[in-house]
Amino acid sequence: xxxxxxxxxxxxxxxxxxxxxxxxxxxxxxxxxxxxxxxxxxxxxxxxxxxxxxxxxxxxxxxxxxxxxxxxxxxxxxxxxxxxxxxxxxxxxxxxxxxxxxxxxxxxxxxxxxxxxxxxxxxxxxxxxxxxxxxxxxxxxxxxxxxxxxxxxxxxxxxxxxxxxxxxxxxxxxxxxxxxxxxxxxxxxxxxxxxxxxxxxxxxxxxxxxxxxxxxxxxxxxxxxxxxxxxxxxxxxxxxxxxxxxxxxxxxxxxxxxxxxxxxxxxxxxxxxxxxxxxxxxxxxxxxxxxxx
Amino acid sequence: xxxxxxxxxxxxxxxxxxxxxxxxxxxxxxxxxxxxxxxxxxxxxxxxxxxxxxxxxxxxxxxxxxxxxxxxxxxxxxxxxxxxxxxxxxxxxxxxxxxxxxxxxxxxxxxxxxxxxxxxxxxxxxxxxxxxxxxxxxxxxxxxxxxxxxxxxxxxxxxxxxxxxxxxxxxxxxxxxxxxxxxxxxxxxxxxxxxxxxxxxxxxxxxxxxxxxxxxxxxxxxxxxxxxxxxxxxxxxxxxxxxxxxxxxxxxxxxxxxxxxxxxxxxxxxxxxxxxxxxxxxxxxxxxxxxxxxxx
Numbered sequence: 001x002x003x004x005x006x007x008x009x010x011x012x013x014x015x016x017x018x019x020x021x022x023x024x025x026x027x028x029x030x031x032x033x034x035x036x037x038x039x040x041x042x043x044x045x046x047x048x049x050x051x052x053x054x055x056x057x058x059x060x061x062x063x064x065x066x067x068x069x070x071x072x073x074x075x076x077x078x079x080x081x082x083x084x085x086x087x088x089x090x091x092x093x094x095x096x097x098x099x100x101x102x103x104x105x106x107x108x109x110x111x112x113x114x115x116x117x118x119x120x121x122x123x124x125x126x127x128x129x130x131x132x133x134x135x136x137x138x139x140x141x142x143x144x145x146x147x148x149x150x151x152x153x154x155x156x157x158x159x160x161x162x163x164x165x166x167x168x169x170x171x172x173x174x175x176x177x178x179x180x181x182x183x184x185x186x187x188x189x190x191x192x193x194x195x196x197x198x199x200x201x202x203x204x205x206x207x208x209x210x211x212x213x214x215x216x217x218x219x220x221x222x223x224x225x226x227x228x229x230x231x232x233x234x235x236x237x238x239x240x241x242x243x244x245x246x247x248x249x250x251x252x253x254x255x256x257x258x259x260x261x262x263x264x265x266x267x268x269x270x271x272x273x274x275x276x277x278x279x280x281x282x283x284x285x286x287x288x289x290x291x292x293x
Numbered sequence: 294x295x296x297x298x299x300x301x302x303x304x305x306x307x308x309x310x311x312x313x314x315x316x317x318x319x320x321x322x323x324x325x326x327x328x329x330x331x332x333x334x335x336x337x338x339x340x341x342x343x344x345x346x347x348x349x350x351x352x353x354x355x356x357x358x359x360x361x362x363x364x365x366x367x368x369x370x371x372x373x374x375x376x377x378x379x380x381x382x383x384x385x386x387x388x389x390x391x392x393x394x395x396x397x398x399x400x401x402x403x404x405x406x407x408x409x410x411x412x413x414x415x416x417x418x419x420x421x422x423x424x425x426x427x428x429x430x431x432x433x434x435x436x437x438x439x440x441x442x443x444x445x446x447x448x449x450x451x452x453x454x455x456x457x458x459x460x461x462x463x464x465x466x467x468x469x470x471x472x473x474x475x476x477x478x479x480x481x482x483x484x485x486x487x488x489x490x491x492x493x494x495x496x497x498x499x500x501x502x503x504x505x506x507x508x509x510x511x512x513x514x515x516x517x518x519x520x521x522x523x524x525x526x527x528x529x530x531x532x533x534x535x536x537x538x539x540x541x542x543x544x545x546x547x548x549x550x551x552x553x554x555x556x557x558x559x560x561x562x563x564x565x566x567x568x569x570x571x572x573x574x575x576x577x578x579x580x581x582x583x584x585x586x587x588x589x
Contacts, residue, residue, distance in 0.1 A: 015401035026458035034435035101326035110334035121519035132340040229428035250430040273431035281426030
C-alpha cells in the first residue's frame with residue numbers, strides 16, 4: 001500500500017519529463033561537453049575535428065599565458081561594471097525616481113522611449129547604435145551643432161561606444177524593476193520623513209534605498225548576467241576591434257572557436273564564462289532564499 | 294545603513310502627524326523632474342531617429358536628416374521574397390515553434406510543481422532559477438560542437454528545440470507563479486467529480502490563467518524573434534535563416550552602400566515584436582508580466 005502510494009506520487013511528476021529532457025539534452029549536455037572539450041585539442045576542421053586528443057590543462061595554461069585572455073577579462077569587467085552596474089542600474093533608478101515626481105504624461109512618453117530601445121530586436125538596436133556612433137553619425141552631428149569636435153568613436157573609443165550603446169539598450173529593464181519597487185514604498189513613510197525636515201538625498205539614502213534593497217540586489221544580479229552575455233551589440237558595432245580593443249569574453253570565445261577554428265581553446269573560454277554564470281546564479285538563488293526567511 | 298534607516302523610520306512614526314496641508318511635497322514643483330526626464334528621453338530617442346528618417350530617404354547615409362523627399366523606395370526595394378519575405382517566414386516558424394514547444398513543456402512541468410508537494414520541488418525550482426542565469430552566448434561554442442557530433446547543424450527543428458530549452462527555465466518559473474495564483478479549490482471540485490489531474494488542468498486551470506499563458510508565449514516569441522546569435526551559429530543555409538541573420542548578411546554585403554534599405558529592412562523586421570509588446574503591455578500591464586517573472 002505504502003509502495004503503491006509513492007509510485008503514484010512519482011507518476012504525478014511525469015509531466016515534468018519533457019522539460020527535464022529538453023534541458024538535459026540542450027543545456028546540461030553542452031555544458032558538460034564544454035568542460036570535456038576544453039581539455040582536448042578539438043578543432044573546427046581537419047584531423048583534430050574527428051579525433052580530438054586529450055591535452056589535459058593545456059588550454060587553460062595557454063589561457064593564462066596568452067596576453068589576449070587577461071586583456072579580454074579586463075575589458076569584460078569594464079564593460080559589465082560601466083554599462084550594467086553603474087550605467088543601466090543607476091540610470092534606471094534615476095529615471096524611475098524622476099517618474100514618481102514628474103507629470104504622468106511626461107513619464108509615460110519617456111518610459112515608452114526608454115522601453116523602445118529595449119524591445120527592438122538586438123540586431124536592429126545594434127545597427128542603430130552603429131549608425132549613431134559612426135564617423136558621420138548622429139552623435140557627431142549633435143556635437144558639431146554644439147560646436148564640439150567629434151571623434152571617430154567606433155575606432156578611437158570603441159569601449160566608450162559599446163558601453164554607452166549597452167546602457168541605451170538595457171536601461172529599460174532596470175527602470176521597470178525600480179518602478180515596480182518604488183510603487184511598493186509606502187507613501188506615508190517618506191511623507192513623515194519629509195515633515196521631519198529630511199532632505200531629498202537623506203530620504204533616498206536612509207528610507208527609500210533600504211526599503212527597496214532586495215530589488216536592487218536582484219536587479220544588479222540580473223543586469224550583470226545579461227551584460228556578461230552581450231555579443232551581438234559588440235559584434236555589429238566593432239567586431240571586437242580595432243585589433244582587440246573591445247573583445248570581451250563572448251567575442252573572444254567566438255573568434256577562437258570559429259575564426260581560428262580552435263574549438264578546444266574556445267570551449268575553455270566558454271567554460272570560464274559558464275562557471276562565472278553559475279557562481280552568479282547560485283548567489284542569486286541564495287539571495288532570494290535569504291529574502292524569504 | 295539598515296539600522297540607521299530603521300531608527301529614522303521608528304522615530305518618524307512616533308511623531309504626531311501634521312495636517313495634510315502642511316506637507317510641502319503636495320505642492321512641489323514638478324518642472325525640474327519633467328525637464329530632466331524629457332532630456333533623458335530625447336537621448337534615448339535620438340539613435341532611433343536615423344532608422345525612421347533613413348528608411349524614408351532614398352539617398353540615406355549614416356547622418357540623421359529629414360529626407361529631401363520622403364519616398365517608400367527603400368521599402369519596395371527590400372520587399373522581395375528572396376530578401377525579406379522568406380527570412381520573415383523563417384523567423385515566424387522559429388519563433389512560433391519555440392514559443393509553442395516552450396509553453397506546452399512549461400505548463401506540463403508547472404502543474405505538478407504548483408499542485409503537489411514533493412521533495413523534488415524545491416531543488417528543481419532552485420536549479421531552474423539558476424538556469425535562468427546561464428549566459429546563453431557562453432554555451433554557443435559547445436552547442437555548436439554538440440550539434441556537429443549529433444549531425445543537427447542546419448536543422449530548424451533542432452534549433453527550435455534548443456531555443457525552447459534556453460527559454461524553459463524562465464518560462465517554467467513564470468508559469469508556475471501564474472498557476473500558483475489560481476485557487477486549488479476549483480480543481481478539487483473537478484477531482485471530486487472524477488476528473489484526472491490533467492483534465493482538471495485543461496478544463497479548469499488553463500482557462501483561468503489565459504492571460505499569464507499569453508504573457509509567457511509572447512515573452513518567448515519576442516525573445517526568439519530578436520535572437521541573432523543562436524540561428525547565426527546553428528543555421529547555415531540562407532534558405533533556412535531567419536530575418537535577424539539575413540539582415541546581418543545584407544548589412545555585410547550592402548551595408549556600406551544601401552543605408553536606407555538597411556533601415557527599411559530593420560523597421561519591417563521590428564514591427565511585429567513592437568506590436569506584440571504593445572499588446573502585452575496594454576492588455577496585461579508591464580508590471581503584471583514582470584510580477585510573473587520576479588515573484589519568488
